[in-house]
Amino acid sequence: xxxxxxxxxxxxxxxxxxxxxxxxxxxxxxxxxxxxxxxxxxxxxxxxxxxxxxxxxxxxxxxxxxxxxxxxxxxxxxxxxxxxxxxxxxxxxxxxxxxxxxxxxxxxxxxxxxxxxxxxxxxxxxxxxxxxxxxxxxxxxxxxxxxxxxxxxxxxxxxxxxxxxxxxxxxxxxxxxxxxxxxxxxxxxxxxxxxxxxxxxxxxxxxxxxxxxxxxxxxxxxxxxxxxxxxxxxxxxxxxxxxx
Amino acid sequence: xxxxxxxxxxxxxxxxxxxxxxxxxxxxxxxxxxxxxxxxxxxxxxxxxxxxxxxxxxxxxxxxxxxxxxxxxxxxxxxxxxxxxxxxxxxxxxxxxxxxxxxxxxxxxxxxxxxxxxxxxxxxxxxxxxxxxxxxxxxxxxxxxxxxxxxxxxxxxxxxxxxxxxxxxxxxxxxxxxxxxxxxxxxxxxxxxxxxxxxxxxxxxxxxxxxxxxxxxxxxxxxxxxxxxxxxxxxxxxxxxxxxxxxxxxxxxxxxxxxxxxxxxxxxxxxxxxxxxxxxxxxxxxxxxxxxxxxxxxxxxxxxxxxxxxxxxxxxxxxxxxxxxxxxxxxxxxxxxxxxxxxxxxxxxxxxxxxxxxxxxxxxxxxxxxxxxxxxxxxxxxxxxxxxxxxxxxxxxxxxxxxxxxxxxxxxxxxxxxxxxxxxxxxxxxxxxxxxxxxxxxxxxxxxxxxxxxxxxxxxxxxxxxxxxxxxxxxxxxxxxxxxxxxxxxxxxxxxxxxxxxxxxxx
Numbered sequence: 001x002x003x004x005x006x007x008x009x010x011x012x013x014x015x016x017x018x019x020x021x022x023x024x025x026x027x028x029x030x031x032x033x034x035x036x037x038x039x040x041x042x043x044x045x046x047x048x049x050x051x052x053x054x055x056x057x058x059x060x061x062x063x064x065x066x067x068x069x070x071x072x073x074x075x076x077x078x079x080x081x082x083x084x085x086x087x088x089x090x091x092x093x094x095x096x097x098x099x100x101x102x103x104x105x106x107x108x109x110x111x112x113x114x115x116x117x118x119x120x121x122x123x124x125x126x127x128x129x130x131x132x133x134x135x136x137x138x139x140x141x142x143x144x145x146x147x148x149x150x151x152x153x154x155x156x157x158x159x160x161x162x163x164x165x166x167x168x169x170x171x172x173x174x175x176x177x178x179x180x181x182x183x184x185x186x187x188x189x190x191x192x193x194x195x196x197x198x199x200x201x202x203x204x205x206x207x208x209x210x211x212x213x214x215x216x217x218x219x220x221x222x223x224x225x226x227x228x229x230x231x232x233x234x235x236x237x238x239x240x241x242x243x244x
Numbered sequence: 245x246x247x248x249x250x251x252x253x254x255x256x257x258x259x260x261x262x263x264x265x266x267x268x269x270x271x272x273x274x275x276x277x278x279x280x281x282x283x284x285x286x287x288x289x290x291x292x293x294x295x296x297x298x299x300x301x302x303x304x305x306x307x308x309x310x311x312x313x314x315x316x317x318x319x320x321x322x323x324x325x326x327x328x329x330x331x332x333x334x335x336x337x338x339x340x341x342x343x344x345x346x347x348x349x350x351x352x353x354x355x356x357x358x359x360x361x362x363x364x365x366x367x368x369x370x371x372x373x374x375x376x377x378x379x380x381x382x383x384x385x386x387x388x389x390x391x392x393x394x395x396x397x398x399x400x401x402x403x404x405x406x407x408x409x410x411x412x413x414x415x416x417x418x419x420x421x422x423x424x425x426x427x428x429x430x431x432x433x434x435x436x437x438x439x440x441x442x443x444x445x446x447x448x449x450x451x452x453x454x455x456x457x458x459x460x461x462x463x464x465x466x467x468x469x470x471x472x473x474x475x476x477x478x479x480x481x482x483x484x485x486x487x488x489x490x491x492x493x494x495x496x497x498x499x500x501x502x503x504x505x506x507x508x509x510x511x512x513x514x515x516x517x518x519x520x521x522x523x524x525x526x527x528x529x530x531x532x533x534x535x536x537x538x539x540x541x542x543x544x545x546x547x548x549x550x551x552x553x554x555x556x557x558x559x560x561x562x563x564x565x566x567x568x569x570x571x572x573x574x575x576x577x578x579x580x581x582x583x584x585x586x587x588x589x590x591x592x593x594x595x596x597x598x599x600x601x602x603x604x605x606x607x608x609x610x611x612x613x614x615x616x617x618x619x620x621x622x623x624x625x626x627x628x629x630x631x632x633x634x635x636x637x638x639x640x641x642x643x644x645x646x647x648x649x650x651x652x653x654x655x656x657x658x659x660x661x662x663x664x665x666x667x668x669x670x671x672x673x674x675x676x677x678x679x680x681x682x683x684x685x686x687x688x689x690x691x692x693x694x695x696x697x698x699x700x701x702x703x704x705x706x707x708x709x710x711x712x713x714x715x716x717x718x719x720x721x722x723x724x725x726x727x728x729x730x731x732x733x734x735x736x737x738x739x740x741x742x743x744x745x746x747x748x749x750x751x
Contacts, residue, residue: 007729007730009679009685011729012689012728012729012730013689013692013724013728013729014722014724014725015729016725016727016728016729016731016732019729019732019733020729020732035730035733037682037730037733038682040678040679040680040681040682040685041679041685043679045675046672046675046676047645047649048626048645048648049648049652049668049672050621050645050648050649050650050651050652050653051649051652051669051672051673051676052649052652052653053653054672054673054676055676057676057680058676058679058680061679061680086642086645089565089642089645089646093649140625140626140627140628140629141626141628143628144627144628144629144631144632145628171629172583172627172629173583173625173627173629175583175625176625177624177625177626177627178625178626179622180622180624180625180626181625181714181715181719182711182712182714182715183270183622183714184269184270184273184584184622184623185714185715185717185718186270186273186274186277187273187277187584187587187588187623188625188714189717189718189719190277190587190588191583191584191587191625192718192719216721216722217719219722220715220719220720220721220722221718221719223704223719223720224718224719224720
């Protein structure tokens with residue numbers, strides 16, 4: 001299948017390795033990956049922080065850039081959630097019925113990576129090898145907004161060599177929440193503290209998830225504590241093979 | 245046992261519904277987050293109630309259909325609210341009751357106090373009613389020389405402590421039993437009291453029984469009121485509400501106008517949704533229904549007054565996205581699952597409506613433009629746990645985001661130079677322009693990598709400046725790497741194609 005990669009500005013700038021891994025997994029499975037270079041940001045940070053008028057040009061831009069493709073895949077649950085669940089709100093706010101029609105049509109073609117692999121293409125074994133003890137944190141937007149369900153776990157269970165351990169209270173938010181982590185830093189850190197405790201209780205060496213934003217939060221806390229536990233995006237685990 | 249009139253140990257701070265500037269959520273949360281006793285009490289209570297709710301809901305094979313029915317019933321009622329309210333008024337009058345309309349809190353309080361005074365009442369007994377907390381009825385009555393006694397055990401506890409409720413259903417959730425024991429010994433003059441819950445309940449019972457028997461006027465809220473029959477309903481656990489609504493000869497019910505439901509049969513849905521969502525019970529212990537006044541039958545109050553209060557609700561109704569907040573049946577399931585509420589407690593919200601529902605309801609009821617209530621829509625990580633459990637499917641995250649937009653637009657449009665020069669606003673405007681232009685965006689990526697060097701020399705960012713310092717207080721940050729993804733993509737495909745979109749024939 002021909003797939004347009006929606007890298008997200010966050011991964012593009014801060015986590016290029018996740019983008020490279022996403023390309024690798026998709027190509028290994030025989031998909032043709034294209035990268036529309038006009039893409040920038042979906043507008044989630046602006047929209048969710050309340051700067052919604054400022055987000056509308058970004059919504060229009062996204063529709064223009066990705067509209068022509070049959071399938072758009074992103075290694076981020078929350079950015080896909082923005083496009084699928086919140087773009088209609090933005091279009092309503094802009095009082096633009098044509099835009100509303102366009103975003104509703106586009107929303108059906110935009111997928112988070114695990115959702116694309118498991119639900120859209122029916123693949124669970126991507127040929128990965130990852131000999132580490134790993135725990136999986138289901139991020140809130142992938143879990144409750146996109147309802148990816150077991151898709152990421154189905155993929156992880158088929159990874160060879162992996163020692164997958166269940167995270168206690170996994171469904172509880174890590175406390176990131178975008179600008180919430182800065183605006184309500186105290187509450188955010190209080191939430192993070194409990195998440196870190198649960199991660200450490202698993203004795204995993206790696207905590208993975210489908211969103212680098214949440215992982216940056218969890219990983220930032222682990223690193224500050226010198227916990228010796230790393231965060232790695234799901235795409236990077238799926239991209240790992242015995243050769244590399 | 246000596247009964248003494250309580251002297252609150254401290255004055256409750258102003259909340260969003262009282263006069264004066266209330267603190268912001270961030271300010272108040274800082275304080276409550278460092279209260280280890282509160283964290284322990286709340287964590288334990290919310291986790292227990294959450295687990296039990298999960299079990300009670302899992303028993304229902306048609307739970308999702310019930311939620312959808314609840315949502316649809318509320319949506320229809322709100323769409324025709326004017327008709328249902330008039331129908332309710334007619335039904336109550338037909339059953340011998342009197343109906344009053346209150347535009348706002350002040351008017352509602354005046355009506356209630358007027359009724360109490362017309363009967364020469366110096367004391368009134370109350371069943372837990374958030375609507376009367378919203379109007380600050382107790383303070384108003386005190387000013388009129390009337391003492392109001394809360395009879396719900398938890399409400400009594402916080403009234404004696406001079407505090408405000410921190411939970412919709414369990415107002416004293418922030419207190420544990422040893423704290424309650426000390427409070428009762430001090431305020432009720434009870435000697436030799438254990439911290440056993442039955443002993444504590446008994447101490448309250450002895451105190452309250454006398455009030456029930458002597459009070460001329462009872463005051464209640466309402467969970468529902470049926471338009472077709474005029475029947476008002478209160479759902480509770482203790483039976484004190486039943487006493488309040490049956491013993492005093494005069495009963496006054498204050499309810500928000502959104503509490504009306506069209507028909508008796510609608511209870512089928514709500515009576516399944518409410519107890520399981522709130523107390524994780526299949527059925528709550530006491531459900532009281534009354535229709536009008538006793539009209540000489542000797543059964544129930546001789547005089548019944550229903551006060552229908554707006555107090556900002558029609559403004560909420562006018563907002564297409566915000567109006568779903570009026571679906572709320574005050575079950576408090578959203579509080580119990582909220583990771584923010586679990587850690588900060590209800591007082592951090594500075595509102596009689598705390599938690600996720602409070603974060604959307606309060607700013608809408610009091611209006612945008614005050615720092616305290618304006619901070620509430622931001623008191624959420626948008627994790628969506630509240631929406632998942634809401635029995636009437638209020639999309640709380642969606643309303644939170646919608647209200648954040650209103651807060652920002654209000655600042656930008658109504659604010660002065662200070663608001664426009666606010667660093668957040670300036671940064672967001674700048675980033676909006678950068679993201680709208682690929683060249684500017686790519687330039688900013690380079691600039692971020694180059695500009696971060698003073699912070700990222702050790703390979704990790706330990707400290708950020710300004711408002712961003714909130715991040716690095718407890719979290720390290722990974723520096724921006726030299727090669728962005730798009731740079732890598734270009735190297736991989738041997739440079740951009742003539743149209744500037746490598747490997748991309750579609751645009």
